[in-house]
Amino acid sequence: GDWEGDLIVGTASRSAIGTVVDRKSRYIHLVHLPDGHTAAALAVSLRATMGTLAANLRFTLTWDQGSEMAQHALLTKALQIAVYFADAHSPWQKGAIEHANGIARQYLPRSADLDKFSQAELDEIAERINDRPREILGWRTPNEVYATMLAGVAVKD
Secondary structure, three states: OEEEEEEEEOHHHOOEEEEEEEOOOOOEEEEEOOOOOOHHHHHHHHHHHHOOOOHHHOOEEEEOOOHHHOOHHHHHHHHOOEEEEOOOOOHHHHHHHHHHHHHHOOOOOOOOOHHHOOHHHHHHHHHHHHOOOEHHHOOEOHHHHHHHHHOOOOOOO
């Protein structure tokens, strides 16, 4: 229920994809931003994506201090989720998303025009990422750990 978020920016910062990852399960969502990566566009797309999450699995969202989160109060109000901001130049404060973005970059290179990826394509990429076993999860996949969380079973750290 504690999420970290960030943007993956495409070539010349003209396009971007939002990323959110659950800290415990490492389950990632890739968020299509068809209307750009302004604060308003990100708020709409994040609200749609995070609104699909079970209410008992969305408590907090930690983001960096980028201007794209200027409308964070809308998320707090609409989703009943607390939004926190990492200190400037402190990527270790949101290490799960930094690692997840590194994995996502294997599918979404810096040179890519990220606007060309549909939400369906991003969902397929996220599914591949969520099916990769992780050492930090005892070689389970994020899908396996997240499914356990959805079922309400306590997950071992």
